[in-house]
Amino acid sequence: MKLRTAGYFARQAWVSIRRNLWMSLAAVASVAITMFILGAFLLLVFNINFISTSLKSNVEAAVFLLPETPREETLAVQKQIEAMPGVVKVDLVPREEGFRQLSQQFGGESELLEATGGVNPLPDYLLVRVAEPETIHDFARKARALPQVEKVNYGQEIVDQLFAVARLMHWLGAGIVLLLGLGAICLIIITIRLTVYSRWREITIMKYVGATDWFIRWPFLLEGLLLGLVGSGIAALLIYWGYDLLYHELAATFVFIPLLNDQTLLLRSSLTLVAAGAIIGALGSLFSIRRFLKV
């Protein structure tokens, strides 16, 4: 292709956008809206993933020892558990400490002692954290097999539910992102096809006088690329600033919910959105003129 021809293509694309100004604006708007929804949903999925992983990483098991277990044996069990694969951290909570914590809830140590007949009925227990939350079932089974262990608590149902929800959100999110992406492509193709349709006469004439298919395609490709770029650019800017604003708003209100505040990720998502919009615009154009080139 000659450089002069590249200039010709760019000029043709620009002329076409100006001639079909309203249609072009409609295409930009439809790209902007679908890419905005797509981007917003993408960030929602990222956040849900983030929340569920940070909740999952807080999964702990409490290993209760038999009440009369001597302290040396407790420490030996702690060593044993620490040696188990996947275990990150084991904290010993001695029965005295447990009793103190309990007595705080009961309004004083002496009252509690009185109620329990002057003895501390609590066993020692170990707080265990594992590296992979999914392995906590296995860990619990192994810990229960130890002779000094009476029971292992780790909020089994809550953990299971959390995993189920996280898995569901993961697949559901991927599915919805895919559907939205397809929807965006369709919408853009329909809009661009309308602008192409208004020029089928020109395309036919160009074919008759011996234009190659690519000579006809290029201006449309550039047009689609530009419309996609502008539309998704608007969407990306809204997402970028909007999320920042929303984050500061929400982070102050819901302190207990961990939210993603990752500038790199946000920037990368925005740029991906822009690139996706440009590619969708270009592909939409190519797809739209396919039928008209068969002359």
Next chain:
Amino acid sequence: MSLIQFFNVSKIYTPDIVALDNISLKIDKGEFVFLVGPSGAGKTTFIRLIFRQEIPSKGQIIVGGRSIARLKRNEIPYLRRNIGIVFQDFRLLSDRSIFENVAIALEVLETAPREIKIKVEKALSQVGLSSKARMFPHQLSGGEQQRAAIARAIVNNPRILIADEPTGNLDPATSAEIMKLLEEINHLGTTVIMASHAQDIVNRMKKRVVALDRGRLVRDSREGEYSYEA
């Protein structure tokens, strides 16, 4: 060697509409050929086969030494650059000036703007429209619009000019002018193939007449007349 050759060419549209039935003929360089026959005789199909808008169902077509049926999709443009086409309804772009309408045929060949200017002006003067280059199609009469369409078809100096009922929308006086123009182009060496209903025009020109009827070649005569009962 002949410029255009048809060997036992049939065109059948699915399922069983026979548009052309076993046609064989040769057209030499520099000829002026009328293609006559009633509506549905196969004239338009014949023309579309030459510039490869259609592919023959059977038989072989050679244009300028190349087989049309075997042409690859990306080779079609290069065939068409040797063929100028004129239609009954002119097919000019209403949002472009006459100059721009003619220039399209050179722009698609990536011709330099300076060269485009020279060639378009030459073509417009050849058809007698030099003074109307800046006007738009709707500002021109029917005959002038057809002249502009002819300028677009010949600006690239094609070896073949195909005209499908070029006078179909024009009054007799204007038609005569268009015929005179086509004859001039033919004299300059371009092979002209013209499909027509217009009996008086065909009879007056005394050129080769190829008559089609229901897809069959019923007559092919030098200096012929339109009437195909004979």
